[in-house]
Amino acid sequence: MNEKEELTPLEQDWRTRSLNAPSPVQQFGPCGRIMKNSAMVMQIQDPASQRLTWYKPPLAVLVIKKVRDSTVLSPFVQLVEWLIQEKHMVVWVESAVLDDPLLIQDKKFQNIKDKCVTFKDGRDDLTDRIDFIICLGGDGTLLYASLLFQQSVPPVMAFHLGSLGFLTPFQFQNFQDQVTNVLEGHAALTLRSRLRCIIVRKNYKDHKNDSDRNDLAECDSSGVNSINNSNALPSTNILVLNEVVIDRGPSPYLSNIDLFLDGRHITSVQGDGLIVSSPSGSTAYALAAGASMVHPSVPAIMITPICPHSLSFRPIVVPAGVELKISISPDSRNTSWVSFDGRNRQELLHGDSLRVTTSIYPVPSICSQDQISDWFDSLAECLHWNVRKRQKCLDELSDLTGSGSEDTLDELDSVNQI
Amino acid sequence: MNEKEELTPLEQDWRTRSLNAPSPVQQFGPCGRIMKNSAMVMQIQDPASQRLTWYKPPLAVLVIKKVRDSTVLSPFVQLVEWLIQEKHMVVWVESAVLDDPLLIQDKKFQNIKDKCVTFKDGRDDLTDRIDFIICLGGDGTLLYASLLFQQSVPPVMAFHLGSLGFLTPFQFQNFQDQVTNVLEGHAALTLRSRLRCIIVRKNYKDHKNDSDRNDLAECDSSGVNSINNSNALPSTNILVLNEVVIDRGPSPYLSNIDLFLDGRHITSVQGDGLIVSSPSGSTAYALAAGASMVHPSVPAIMITPICPHSLSFRPIVVPAGVELKISISPDSRNTSWVSFDGRNRQELLHGDSLRVTTSIYPVPSICSQDQISDWFDSLAECLHWNVRKRQKCLDELSDLTGSGSEDTLDELDSVNQI
């Protein structure tokens, strides 16, 4: 299934441009060309060639484990023990993790418990303290890592414990070799873009002239987002890895949502809601709502309606970096609700607006193989996207609808055609 | 509908990264960063800021008009006359155009006919001779322009004559002002990426060791593609603007197609066929087959199955620049047929393969307004994507399914809840 073809030199030469970069050619015919604007020029590395390297050896490693799942306990203890004793790293864990009664009873863990550095989620600032993150257990652990690091995110290595997830490419068997390999800098990276979201409250907006403006900058000083519902306080950014969802919440009325793109009114969405997702999120909730699957290296934002009341409202994919503004239509009977990666659910009132754009801080997700293989493996595993045997009945169908011209039928045919 | 909101300074500041560029941040936590590989670094201009400029004043203008449509004649004559007499440009037209009996009868045109430079499509090489292209009539004219220029394409200004098309943003009224404006260099550009396709024939492959290899390079010397069916001759590239389609052709059997991406077997497609499209093509045939709509500035390739015999085979969007290989599955009962932007239809035999990647030569399509507005306007016009009045009945429905809590009903409710 995964047969890797040998690329002949011929074929290797054939690739003439990088993955997902804009056109390198700037001249069109003898006279036309793109206007130079030095402010808009930037240097980029071909995303397909992105590999992890370490500026200095990583020392502080944060281990995140799935909660409420006893099967994760033993791998967790093994991993932490190995990191401390073999790799001499400083292991950070969320303090609540150590309160787990099952973990407390684990004798092996008692010996290393005191060597772990703990922090309190939401109270302690991790900025610049963590060199490396290891996730154990499920896609939720990577979402949690994303939540913890609202600015620069250290490289993340994510192990699934059961079956492959969209965000967790590594299997735990022989984790030692794999972690060592990564620590030595042998790994491809997928930079998973995140969406930077902010709710601008009507009330706050009314007073913003006399308040400071830097709360809208990408980075706030705390390193922890603090979206709030009170009208008086400024909102701050929240970065999502999968999606921000606007829905009608508990209201029985349908949502009526205005969508603006770079300041332009694009459409009004009537239906159950709207999903704005990163490419990583295209295989999450957006998929259930009918979206196409977008590879995480495509620099794009996906806009997917939820049960739209117009047959012509297909999902759309727009370039990363555009700015979306979403607000309740003035004539809408009800408000909407917003949630960020399935969390922080809050009401969006008339006059409020949600702004979304691509963040400059992606999640650097370490690949098990490479950007392409990891993604298609997860599609196959999670969506049964490439599973031949599943198609047996439809193979049969193919015989039928295609022609079904089996021997005995051919004869009849020739009679019929006379 | 198109209300343009004033962006406050606050909002303008908020944008922190360019449209559709990979992440500008290269460092992740205190230690991690992307490995520098100077060979893979390149400079790009923010696509959102792409504007046309002229290196030197354009002189030679190619005018392409829709054929077999008498309504185009009068605008065509007006335009050509104006370009020659007022703008003193050299106007090129395809020689077959001048053979049109209706045009021959047009007295006004007789005066200027001799001043036009003609060329024979497929015989004369236009490379480096045309500075500027004007299309009149329909999306087909832009596809034709793409076909004529298989390498660098001069800037294209496309007028629709009836209603707005996906590829033809300008309306013909006051064309003088609009063309003048563009000639003075005031225009945004959408660089529409094209797909570079090549069919590698089994027979040719068998002999390729003793033949030259440069036919596989992006540019062949002729400037005109010459895909051929004969086994002995090398195939050359063909660049498509919308899509390349692989289908079962006249065969009653279903296609069984193997899809490889960067040398890796991704999936086997069983169904009526497969569409590989550029973002421009996402609103063409791919849309009918169920694809999402992708903005032309998103650097991506879209892969869409046609009536797939697996419920889990959704359309996928992969990064521009990957290399696709498509071939008939060894166990497939029948061959397939390939067509390029709806043309050059030919059979793909067992052992042959079709290679597709992003070309470095996009079509620089001049915007009427800007990249974003033009696209959403064409969605609204062509797909009725944003037409409020159309939703009236479903608005009504919204009242019903949402709640329908009309006055009289509320009363009943309260009774029911007792």
Add this chain to the structure above:
Amino acid sequence: MNEKEELTPLEQDWRTRSLNAPSPVQQFGPCGRIMKNSAMVMQIQDPASQRLTWYKPPLAVLVIKKVRDSTVLSPFVQLVEWLIQEKHMVVWVESAVLDDPLLIQDKKFQNIKDKCVTFKDGRDDLTDRIDFIICLGGDGTLLYASLLFQQSVPPVMAFHLGSLGFLTPFQFQNFQDQVTNVLEGHAALTLRSRLRCIIVRKNYKDHKNDSDRNDLAECDSSGVNSINNSNALPSTNILVLNEVVIDRGPSPYLSNIDLFLDGRHITSVQGDGLIVSSPSGSTAYALAAGASMVHPSVPAIMITPICPHSLSFRPIVVPAGVELKISISPDSRNTSWVSFDGRNRQELLHGDSLRVTTSIYPVPSICSQDQISDWFDSLAECLHWNVRKRQKCLDELSDLTGSGSEDTLDELDSVNQI
């Protein structure tokens, strides 16, 4: 997976109508035939030939008008005046309607107001008192009529005032002729099947042995449904015309719902919810969730998932008369919410179940033309299903993807093929 539930006698009794299909041929080959079971044989009239007739001249007419819409006032007054003065009918109106301040100010209406018979919705029983119903204003009025008559429904003639609705085929102009025509018995009927729903509460179930069972019969004596949330009281039927929806309500967790059909576990639905709709409802909320459109004369029940978390869960259409049971999966983290034609929203707890089947009491909806024409006209009007001009851009597209073989291109082709 296929657990076969024991049907209690209660549940077996609940089925009141047959699956309905209808091969008139009962013999297959020389020997085979369908077993005669006189208990299961019934006489039916060809639905396509269903026409309204009056057993005796209708006297009591109920007029239902859209609320909170001032444009309905004038037609309402005209209609009521004409019915009373010209047709000498007894006009019933909901008492709340007469409280409308705008109506009170209408001088013309003052003269006839006292001649109207009023009733209080939810308090007065209309059973056997109304011969004929006229609806004015929108699909919601027909849903309201359905709600008022939870058993036999008098023939309903529904006028749209703006544009044609799915349920409101008549236009108001020359209403006199049209109503007269219907009163004379010249009209085709569409019998819109309704779904009979009942919530069986776990707590009630526990005590049901010592309670009466006849509350589960199709007809309760009150003529008004009285679904209740209290655990002690028996639930009664509620008949819906469009759909019953089970969703996750305000809960952020997804629903996990078990679906049983005729006592057999069919599937577990994970997603935002599930829509069970009549054919009439197939063009309402179910359509937004991706269902096919089912003509109201097809005896079927449609089951449509809302954003299902499985790519293979398509909408399904099962025969009218089957019995569905829907309950929260034992392992589901959250409960669900149920609403009936968008109303009566209430929580479905673990252990509760929702039963749905086809009611024997359809809504006899009078056709403007006939069953087929009315339906396709509403599709065209409400969904733009058959609007040629809308397809212009895609017509253009058709030229392109199909072939685009325009004159000038043909020439090139022939060159290319050399």
Add this chain to the structure above:
Amino acid sequence: MNEKEELTPLEQDWRTRSLNAPSPVQQFGPCGRIMKNSAMVMQIQDPASQRLTWYKPPLAVLVIKKVRDSTVLSPFVQLVEWLIQEKHMVVWVESAVLDDPLLIQDKKFQNIKDKCVTFKDGRDDLTDRIDFIICLGGDGTLLYASLLFQQSVPPVMAFHLGSLGFLTPFQFQNFQDQVTNVLEGHAALTLRSRLRCIIVRKNYKDHKNDSDRNDLAECDSSGVNSINNSNALPSTNILVLNEVVIDRGPSPYLSNIDLFLDGRHITSVQGDGLIVSSPSGSTAYALAAGASMVHPSVPAIMITPICPHSLSFRPIVVPAGVELKISISPDSRNTSWVSFDGRNRQELLHGDSLRVTTSIYPVPSICSQDQISDWFDSLAECLHWNVRKRQKCLDELSDLTGSGSEDTLDELDSVNQI
């Protein structure tokens, strides 16, 4: 748009069965009721209670086996031997089957070969000669049985040999008990409705006044269909079990098809084609084109566009018994191609028309369990419709998008909300 075609007497006669729907209630309110029309009343048996019985013991059994599949040989020999020796039945097989070299080499079969009655497909009339049909191997065998019996079809018992098919519910293990059981009359029946199709050629139509009309009747005397391409000869009916497909065939142009229903122009389809299917066919090609799945007992016809060039053209489900007429639009550039259950492919020219309605001769398909269980089992097996484990990744997703409120996250939440 709504052009009403004059129905010729010929066409009016053609309808041989009613729309079937089934409200048993005929009275609406105190006065309204359905007009009695004794010509339109019929007796039907509740389809859900349809069980097979034998008028006299079946003697002649036709065994159909999958061709070109050596794994079917051994079961075939076992079955035939047992039927002859144990059950003393007369076994019919298609003569071509006995020519299979593998079968000829089978020594066991030599002993019974001479006891088989053979017939030549397309030459010998089987009408009234076969009491019972057994199919071995795949859904194609049932389609073949349908093709052989273009009028009344004897009861069919279909075994799958690999995995369960949509049309082949029985597994071969202990076939003796199962066949005995059926022969004793213990079996539920699914009456799979078929579509009766006829191509009316323009040329033939021009001359039909002077030709006989009875070729359009449901039954032709031969028992074998004989659709022909010659213009002079009258066409006859062909009955399909799954679907009739109209597509653009080898033409690169898209189809432009006019669809009429009961003489009324319903819509014009622009796209790759159109599928008209029975409920049985809803899980075949129509499913790949996006249709909902319709239970075979729902008396309906499904109309599904193939890659329609209009976002609003959803599949529709209309009542069984309506008459469809499909013809090439006068302004269509190309013709179309028609195929019947994947066979008999032929061109549909301008002026020709295809008529489709429900046949009165269904295929009586014997259930392994019952109508409902068999269907849902095949959905689960063939489409993985109800397979829990497949949803693991999306289960995980559900945790994430739903809330992901895992322990550690909850704490953060509470902080964030402050």
